[in-house]
Amino acid sequence: MNIDYIVPNDWSIIEDGFNKEDVTSSESLFSIGNGAMGQRANFEEKYSGETFQGSYIGGIYYPDKTRVGWWKNGYPEYFAKVLNAPNWIGIGVKVNGEELDLNACKVSDFRRELNMKEGWLSRTFKATMSDREEIQVTSIRFLSLDINEVGAIKYSVKALNFDGEVEFTPYLDGGIVNEDSNYDEFFWKIKDIQEGDNDAVILSETLKTEFGVATGMKVDFQLNDDEVSFDKTILKEDKSISYQYKTRVNKGDTISMIKFGGYCQSMNHPKEKLIECSQKTLQKAFDLGFDTLLEMQKKSWAKVWETADIIIEGDVKAQQAIRFNIFQLNQTYSGENSRLNIGPKGFTGEKYGGSTYWDTEAYCIPFYMSTKDKDVARNLLKYRHNQLGKAIENAEKLGFKNGAALYPMVTMNGEECHNEWEITFEEIHRNGAMIYAIYNYVNYTDDYSYIPEYGMEVMIAVARFWHQRATWSEDKNKYVILGVTGPNEYENNINNNFYTNYLAKWCIEYAVENLSKLKDEYADDFARIMSLTKLSDSEMESWMKVADNMYFPYSEKHEVYLQQDGFLDKEIIPVSQLPKSERPINQKWSWDRILRSCYIKQADVLQGFYMFEDRFDKKTIEKHFDFYEPITVHESSLSPCIHSILAVSIDRMPKAYEQYLRTSRLDLDDYNHEVHEGLHITSMAGTWMSIVQGFGGMRNFDGKLSFNPQIPAEWTSYSFKINFRGSTLKVYKSQTECKFINESDKDVEIYLGDEKIIVSSNKLVQV
Template sequence: MKDYIIHDEWNIIEEGFVPELNRVSESIFSLGNGRMGQRANFEEQYSGDSLQGNYIAGVYYPDKTRVGWWKNGYPEYFAKVLNASNWIGINIWIDGIALDLAKAKVSDFKRVLNMKEGYLERSFTATLENGNQVEVKSTRFCSIVDDQTGAIEYSIKAKNFSAPIKIEPFIDFDVVNEDSNYDEKFWNALDQSASNGRAWVKASTKKTNFVVCSAMSYSIIHQGKELTLNSELVEKEKYASNIIESVIKEGETLTVYKYAANISSQNHDENKLVEVAEDEISKISTKGFANLKKEQAEAWKSKWTEADIVIKGDVAAQQGIRFNIFQLYQTYTGEDPRLNIGPKGFTGEKYGGSTYWDTEAYCLPFYMSTADSHVARNLLVYRYNHLQKAIENAEKLGFTNGAALYPMVTMNGEECHNEWEITFEEIHRNGAIAYAIYDYARYTGDQAYLAEYGLEVLIGISRFWAQRVNWSEAKQKYVMLGVTGPNEYENNVNNNWYTNYIASWTMKYTLDALDYVKVNHSSDYDRVLNKVNFDLDSETGKWNDVIDKMYFPYDEEKEVYLQQDGFLDKVLMPVDELDGEDRPINQNWSWDRILRSCFIKQADVLQGLYFFEDDFSIDEIKRNFEFYEPMTVHESSLSPCVHSILASKLGMEEKAYEMYLRTARLDLDDYNNDTEDGCHTTSMAGTWMAVIKGFGGMVIKDGKLHLNPFLPSKWEGYSFKINFRDIVLKVDITKDNVEITNESENDLSLILKGEDTLISGKGKKELAT
C-alpha cells in the first residue's frame, strides 16, 4: 500500500516527483471522454520509466495467442485496445538541451487532477545540465463536449537565463504496446502531412483495418503576443510535426496552445478522415483553450449534479468515491451500443481493454441509477448483438441447438482470452449476463426489453447450462465438473457452489420470462420461439428437472455452503496468520501453492449471497460471511465492495467501512501493488454500490424501491442521488435523520426503513434515525 496522494475532496494531488512512482501516477491521473483516453504521460520527452498510452474506443487488434500447447477450441487471438498516436507531445530544447525530467533536476513538482472541472494540471521547475532553470505549467483535457478532441496549454518561463528555444509539437503513430508479442507494432503507415501550424498522420491497424487520422493545430504566445509561425515542417513515416525556433529571455513566458483530434473509421467514412479531423481542429482552435475549458467545466458540472456522492467529515472517503465516479464517466458514456467497458478503461494495457463479466455484475447498477435508462439498455443491447457469436463460441466447444456461451473476454463477441482456466472453466460469466437482464428489468421497469431482446439471450444461456451439467449416479443429482468460479485461486474444480447456483437460477428466470412474454407480448413470444426453434415441452421439462435436482455442496456441521467439492480438505486458516511479506500472495507465492491454499481471491459463495440475498436468511448470510471473509485476501479489485455491502446488511459497520475504504482507494493507495498497469475501472462501480447498496441499503423487492440507510460512525453525514424509473431522489443521511427529496414531478411510493412511504413530486420526507 502506498500513501503519497494528498487527500482533497475534489482534486487528486501529487507533490514531488518520484520516478519510481511515475507509472502509478500515469494511471491515477489518466484522462478520457468515453471516445478516447490517455495515461498521464508528460508532454515533453521523458527518457525515464513510463508506459506511453493513448487509446481510441473500439479500435483493437487480434494479437496471436501464445500458449505452450494448443488445445482444440482454444481462442486464436487475444484482442487488445491499441496504443494509438501520441498526440500530446511537445518536444522542448533550450539552448540545444532537451527538457527531460529524467535528466534534469526537478523541484516544486505538482500534479493535480481536477475532478470537478475535468482537467489535468502539472507544474514543476527543472534545472538543466547547463544550469538553465525553467518553470513549466501544463493543463490538458479530453473534451467531453467535442468528444473526438483534446486540448493543451503548455507554458514555459525562463527563470535565470536568456537563450534560444526550440519547440516541436507533433503527432506520432510509431507507437508500441508494451504487452505485444515479439515487440510487434500494430499500425501501418498510410499518409502524413505537415503545414505551417498544422500536422496530421493517418494509419491503419493490421488485420482489423481500423483507420485513424490524428491531427493537430497550435499557436504560440510569447509575452502576450502570438508568434508569427515560420516553422520547419517534418514529415516521416507515421510522424508529422512543426519545429519552431525563437529566443526566450530571462523572466519571459512562452505558451503553446495545442489542439488535437482523433478521428476513427468506426465513426466516419475512412476516405474523409483527414477532412473531418481538420474540421474538428479548426472548430476547437477557433473556440480557443479558455472557452473549451469553460465548456468542459460546465459539462462536468452537469455530470456531478446527476451522480455526486457527498461525504462529510472523511476527506479520504470523499476523495475516493469521487475519483471512482470520475473515472467511470471518463470511460463510458453509453451513447454507442458498440462500445463497452474494459477493466482498465483508458488507463493502461492490462486485460487488453476488452469486455469482461465485470460490466454486467458491477457496472450496470451504476449506470442504471445515475443516467437515463437508455445508457444501461445499450450495455445489454451490446450483448444481444453478440448472441450469434456466443452460440458460435459454444459450438466450438461441442454444444448444440443454439446453446450460447458468452466470452470471458471479447471485443466483437468472439472469445479471445489467453488462459485455459479462464476461457473454458470460468463459465459463471454466462450467469452474470442473465442476471443483468433481470437486474435491469426489475430496476427500470422496462419489461419490454425481455420481449425485444432479453428472452432470446436467456434461452441461449439456459440451453448452455442444460447441456453443461451432467447426471451423477453417485449423488443422484446434476453436477457441474471442471469449472472455475469468481475466486480464481481455485481452478478446475467440481461443483463450484456459485456456478451451480447461478446456472439453476438462470433456468428458473428464463421459465418466468417465457411466461411473462407469452402473456404480455404474445407476438414477440411467437417470434422468438420460432426464431430459435424452441421445443417448449422438451426443453422446459429438462430445465425443471435440472432446477429440482441440482447439487449444491454444503457442510451440515458448519452450516455453510462450500465453495466447491473438497474445500474442507484444505488447511483452513485466516489471512491474519500470514506473514506480511507474503502479501499479496499472487506476487510472492507459486501458483501451485496458491491453488492448494484456502485463501480466496474474491467473493465466491458471498457473490451468490449478494446477488440472491432474498433466497437466504440473515443467519445463513452471516454464517457464510464469517466463515469465508477471514480467508479472503481481496486480491481481486472486485472483492471488497461485495464484502462491504454484505457487512452493511449484517450490521458489521467496522468491517463495512474497512472494505469500503479499500475499494474506494484501491488505486489511489495502490493496495494490491498493481496500479501501474492501469486503474481498476470496472471495480470502481463497486465502490458506488458499497455506498448506495451498502450504507444506503438500497434494494428492489417486488418492483418497489427499498432504502434502509445508516451512517458510518466516521462520517458526519452523506448524501447521494438515484434515478429510479425516471424519478430522481436525493437522499441525505445525518446523525439525526434521513431526508429524501423527490426532484421529479411524479409521486413515488417506496419502503423507507421498513415503512411504506409516499414522496410526492417535488416533495420531501424526513425520518428520525
C-alpha cells in the same frame, strides 16, 4: 510506490513534489478520458526515465496471436488487445539548445493536479538546466466531452533568470508499440502523413482488423498572452511528423503553445474521409479556442456531477476516493455507443487487453442505470444481444448444440479471446451475469420492453447452455456441473461451484418465468421468438428438470454452502495468520501452492448471497460471511465491495468501513502493488455500490425501491442521488438524521423495512 504521496483533497488528485519512482504510478492515477478515447498522464515533453506511454481509442483493437505452448479444440485463436494509439500529445522543449527532461535536470516546486470537478489535468514545476537557466513550466490538458474526438493542451514556459532561445517541437508519433505485445509486433500500417500550415495528420490502419485512424494536431502560440506566429522547420519521418518553432525570450517572458489533437476513426467515419474529418474537427476546436473549450468542459462535467456525485462529510480520504472512482467511470464510458463497453483498465493501461469482461454486467450496470438515463444501461445490454450469434459460435466450438450460447470471458467483438484455459473453458459463471444484468435492468427501470425486443433470445440461449452443461449424477441423484472455475480464480477445475450452480438454476427459472409472461401478455413476440429459436414445451420441461434438481455442496457441520465439492479437505487457516511478507500471495507464492490453499481471491459464495440476498435470511448470510471472510485475501479488485455491502447488512460496520476504504482507495493507495499497470475501472462501480447499496442500503427486489441507511462512525454525513424510473431521489444520512429529497416532478414510492413511504414531488421526507 510511496502510497502516501497523493494529497487528500475533496475534488482533486494532487501530487506535490517530483519522485522518479512514482512516475508510472502517477501516469495511471492521473489518466484522462472522455468515453471515446483516453490516455495515461504522460509528460508532454521528453522523459528519459521509466515511463509507460499510453493513448487508447474506444473499440480499436488487434487480434494478437495467442501465446501458448499447446493447443486444444475450442481454444481462442487470438488474444484481443486494445491498441496503443499514435501519440499526439508530444511537445519537445529546448532551452538555449538543451532539451527539457525531468529525468536529467533539477526539478523543484513540482505539482500535478487532476481536477475531477472540472475534468482537466495540470502540471507546474520549475526546472534548472545544466547552464543554470531556470524556467517555470505550466501545462493544462483535457479530453473534450463536447467534441469527443478532440483533446487540448496549453503548455507554457516562463524564462525566470535568463534571456535566450526557447524551442517547441510539437509532433505526432505513429510508431507506438504496445507494451504487452506477445511478439514485439508493430500493429499499425502508416498510410499517409500530411502537413499543413500549423497542422498535420497521420493516417494509420491496424493490421488484420483494418481500423482506420487519422491522428491530427493543430498548434497556436502566445507570448505573454498575446497571439504570435513563428516560422517552422518540418521534420518528417516514416512514422512521425514534427514542427520546430524557435523564438527569443527575455527574462520574465512566458511563451505558450496551444495544441489541439485527437483521433477520427473508421467506426464513426468513412475511411476515405478520415483526414478531412481530422482537419475539420481540429479547426472547429481551434475556432472555439482553448479557453472556450475548457469552459464547455467545466459545464459538461458539472452536469455529470449533478446526479453522479456522492458527498461525504468528515472523511476527506473517503470523499476523495469515491469521487475518483465516479470520475474514472465517467471518463471510460459515456453510454452513447452500444458498440463500446468497459474494459477492466479502461483507457489507463493495456492489462486485460482493454476487452470486455463479466464485470460490466455484474458491477457496472447498477452504476450507469442509477446515475444516467436508462438508455445508457440499455446500450450495455444491447452490446451483448448484438453479439449473441458469436456467443452461440463460441459454444459450438466447445461442442454445444441447438443454439446454446456461451458468452466470452473476454471479448472485443463477441468472440472469446482469453488465453488461459482455466478461464476460457471453465469460468462459465459469466453466462449467468448476462442474464442477471437483464433482470437487474428490468427490475430497476421497469422497462420490460427490453425482454421481448432483445432479452428473451439471450435468456433462451443461455438456458440451453446450462441444460447441456449439467450432468446427471447417479451417486448424488442430482444434476451437477463439473470442471469449472468460479469467480474465485484461486481454485481451478473444481466440481459444483456453489455460485455457478446457483446461477445456472436461477437462469433457467428466470427464462421459463419470462416465457410464460410473454405467452400471456406479448403473444406476437412470444410466437416470433418461439419460431426463431425453435423452442418447444418439452425442451423447457427438460430445462426445469435440471433447475429443480440442481446439487449444492453443503456442510452440515458448519451449516454453510461450500465453495465446491471437497472444499473442507483444505487446511483452513485464517488470512490473519499469514505473514505480511507473504502477501499478496499471487506475487509471492507458486500457483500450485495457491491452488492447494483455502485462500479465496474474491467473493464467490458471498457473491451469490449478494445477488440473491432476498432469498436468504440475515442469520444465514451472517454465518456464511463469518466462515468465508476470514479466508479471503481480496486480491481481486472485485472482492472488497461485495464484502462491504454484506457487512453492512449484518451490522458489521467496522468491517464494512474497512472494506469500503480498500475498494475505494484500491488504486490511490495501491493495495495490490500494481497501479503502474493501470487503474481498476470496473471495480470502481463496486465502490459506488458500497455506498449506495452498502451504507445506503438501497435494494430493488420485486420492483420495490427500499433503503436502510446506516453510517460509519468515521463520517459526519453522506448523501447520494439516484435516477429511478425518471425521478431523481437524494438520500441524506448523518449520525442523527436521515432524509429523502425528491428532486423530480412526480412522486416516488420507497420502503424502509416494511413501511411504505411516499416522497412527494419536490418534497423532503425526514425519517
